[in-house]
Amino acid sequence: MAECAVVAPTGLEEALALLAEVGPEALPVAGGVWVTLTLRSGLVQPRLLLSLRRIAELGELAVERDGTLRIGALATHRAVERATLVRERWPVLAETLAEVANVRVREQATLVGNLCEADPASDPPAVLAALGATVELVSRRGRRIVPVADFVVGAYQTVREPDELATAVRVPALPVGAGAAYLKFRTRSHEDRPAIGVAAVIVLDPAQRIGHLDVVVGAAGDRPQRVPEALAAARGAWCDEALAATLAEAYAEAVETVADLRASAWYRRELVRVFVARAVCLAAERAARDAGGGQDG
Numbered sequence: 001m002a003e004c005a006v007v008a009p010t011g012l013e014e015a016l017a018l019l020a021e022v023g024p025e026a027l028p029v030a031g032g033v034w035v036t037l038t039l040r041s042g043l044v045q046p047r048l049l050l051s052l053r054r055i056a057e058l059g060e061l062a063v064e065r066d067g068t069l070r071i072g073a074l075a076t077h078r079a080v081e082r083a084t085l086v087r088e089r090w091p092v093l094a095e096t097l098a099e100v101a102n103v104r105v106r107e108q109a110t111l112v113g114n115l116c117e118a119d120p121a122s123d124p125p126a127v128l129a130a131l132g133a134t135v136e137l138v139s140r141r142g143r144r145i146v147p148v149a150d151f152v153v154g155a156y157q158t159v160r161e162p163d164e165l166a167t168a169v170r171v172p173a174l175p176v177g178a179g180a181a182y183l184k185f186r187t188r189s190h191e192d193r194p195a196i197g198v199a200a201v202i203v204l205d206p207a208q209r210i211g212h213l214d215v216v217v218g219a220a221g222d223r224p225q226r227v228p229e230a231l232a233a234a235r236g237a238w239c240d241e242a243l244a245a246t247l248a249e250a251y252a253e254a255v256e257t258v259a260d261l262r263a264s265a266w267y268r269r270e271l272v273r274v275f276v277a278r279a280v281c282l283a284a285e286r287a288a289r290d291a292g293g294g295q296d297g
Contacts, residue, residue, distance in 0.1 A: 004045075004046050004047055004048060004049055005047065005048050005049070006048075006049045006051060007048060007049070007050055007051065008051040008053060008054045009050070009051075009052075009054065009055065010054045010055065011055060012055055012057060012058070012138070012165075012167070015028075015050060015052065015055060015165060016138065016139055016140050016163070016165060017140065018048065018050055019050065019139065019162065019163045019164070019165060020139065020140045020163045022047060022048045023162045023163060024162040025046055025047035025048060026046060026047065026048040026049075026050050026162070027044060027046035027048070027049055027050065028050045028052060028116075028165055028166075029049050029050060029051050029052065030052050030053075030058075030073050030074055030110040030112065030113040031076060031108045031109040031110040031113050032108070033105060033108055033109040033113070034109075034113065034114075034117040034119070035049070052073060052074060052165075053074065055074070057072070058072045058073040058074040058167060058168075059072050059074040059075060060072035060075070060168070061075045061079060061080065061083055061086075062085075063085055063089070064170075066173075067172070067173030068170050068171065068172050068173060069085070069086065069089070069090060069170065069171040069172075069173075070168050070169075070170050071111055071112065071168060071169045071170075071171070072112070072167070072168050073110060073112040073113070073165070073166060073167050073168060074110060075110060075111055075112070076106065076107060076108065076109060076110050076111070077097045077100055077105070077106035077107075077109050077110070077111055077114070077124075078097075078103065078106040078107045080093065080094070080097055080111055081094050081097035081098050081106065082094075089173065089174065090131070090171060090174065090180075091180075092127060092131075092180035092181060092182055092199075092201075093127060093128075093131070093171065095182065096123050096124065096127045096182045096199075097111070097123075097124065099123065099184070100123050100124070101193075111124060111169060112135075112166050112167075112168065112169055115128070115135060115148065115151060115152070115158070115166065115169065116158060116160060116166050117156065118152045118153075118154070118155065118156050118157055118158050118223075119155075119156065119193075120155045120156075120218075120219060120221065120222050120223065120258075121193035121194060121195075121219045121262070122193065122218065122219070123182070123184060123193075123194065123197055123218065123219075125148060125151075125152055125218055125223075125224045126182070126197050126198070126199040126216040126217065126218030126219075126224045127180075127182045127197075127199040127216075127218075128148040128169060128171065129147070129148045129149040129199070129214075129216045129224045129226075130180070130182075130199035130200065130201045130214045130215065130216040131171050131172070131174075131180065131199075131201060132147070132171075132172050132201075132214070133147075133148045133169055133170060133171045133172070134146060134147050134148060134169070134170050135147075135148055135151045135166055135168075135169055135170075136166065136167045136168040136169070136170065137160060137161075137164045137165070137166055137167070138164065138165050138167050139161065139163045139164040139165065140163065141163070145170075146159055148169070148224075149216070149224065149226070152223045152224060153223060154222045154223055155222040155223070174201075174203075175203055176290060176291065177203055177204040177205070177211070177287055177290055177291035178201065178202065178203045178204075178212075178287055178290060179201070179202050179203075179204075179282075179283040179284060179285065179286030179287030179288070179289070179290055180199070180200065180201045180202075180283055180286065181199070181200050181279045181280075181282035181283040181286060182197060182198070182199045182200075182279070183197070183198050183275050183278055183279045183282065184196060184197035184198070184219070184275075185197075185271055185275060186262075187262050187263055188262070192262070193219070193262070194218070194219045194262075195219060195262040195263040195267075195268060195271060196217065196218070196219050196220050196263070196268055196271040196272060196275055197217070197218040197219045197275075198215065198216070198217050198218070198272070198275040198276050198278075198279040199214075199215070199216045199218070199279065200213075200214070200215045200216075200276075200279040200280045200282070200283040201213070201214045201215075201283060202239060202280070202283045202284050202287045203287065204239070204284075204287045204288065204291050208238070208288070208291070209236055209237060209238060209239075210234055210235050210236060210237055210238075210239050211235070212235070213231050213234050213235060213239075214226065214231060215227075215230075215231065215247060215251065215276060215279065215280060217251060217255050217272055217276065220255050220256070220257045220258070220268045220269075220271075220272055221255065221256040221257055221258050222256075222258065225254075225255050225256065227250055227251050227254045227255070229250070230246075230247055230250035230251065230254070231247075234246075234247060239280070239284040239287075240284075241277075241281065243280075244276075244277040244278075244280040244281050244284075245277055247276055247277070247280055248272070248273045248274070248276040248277035248280070249273065251272050251273070251276045252269050252270070252272045252273035252276070255269070255272050257269050257272070
């Protein structure tokens with residue numbers, strides 16, 4: 001492992017100045033799980049490790065005035081998973097994070113860091129994309145907000161520029177009549193990363209038809225994927241098993257799949273067909289329950 005300097009600024013401005021100065025050779029570190037693995041394997045060789053641990057404002061986990069959940073760059077999977085406000089208002093996010101790796105990893109790994117890693121076989125990106133979440137990117141040049149759906153562009157690739165720091169993820173509030181679900185399939189141990197994961201979010205209108213629908217498939221290819229044409233065609237329809245099957249078939253035909261140790265490309269395509277239907281049905285069931293006065297996510 002090549003030697004590199006480690007700096008731990010105490011303020012955001014200091015961190016941004018270092019990123020602007022060092023550029024691509026600087027590597028921000030929050031939880032450090034991914035960074036440790038890639039340093040040991042020699043996949044990355046930064047000149048500077050920029051520890052964010054002393055920047056207190058990046059540890060925020062709070063609901064803003066408009067109901068948006070703000071998750072700071074230092075918030076760990078475990079902190080988000082166990083937060084009462086997340087369990088009550090975004091239960092699908094708590095459910096998802098509770099199934100990531102093991103508790104030791106979740107106590108250390110951060111949610112924003114997970115997005116910046118852009119591991120194709122990761123759970124949170126698909127769920128956050130389906131929930132309409134955005135990533136806050138800050139540099140000395142200014143601030144920009146990027147939808148999670150557009151943030152990850154390929155395997156281990158994001159739109160973050162070298163002088164930018166991902167400071168937070170923002171998750172909009174779920175309206176009444178919304179239901180969300182995330183289902184995944186693992187071919188090996190419970191702690192293994194998924195061969196496929198499917199996130200579905202449905203909002204029912206007063207007539208119990210689909211007012212909003214999003215379905216995002218993760219871990220099948222090199223990035224989270226959706227099929228916009230199929231989603232658009234489903235809006236305004238009744239959400240029943242027939243519709244779920246139609247959506248599943250459209251996704252199975254359109255989603256790009258890869259072959260690796262977890263599954264072949266063909267098997268992943270079959271999994272898409274099964275799990276899209278299941279996730280849509282579960283999200284619809286939860287949406288109907290929420291619209292009827294219950295609380296589920």
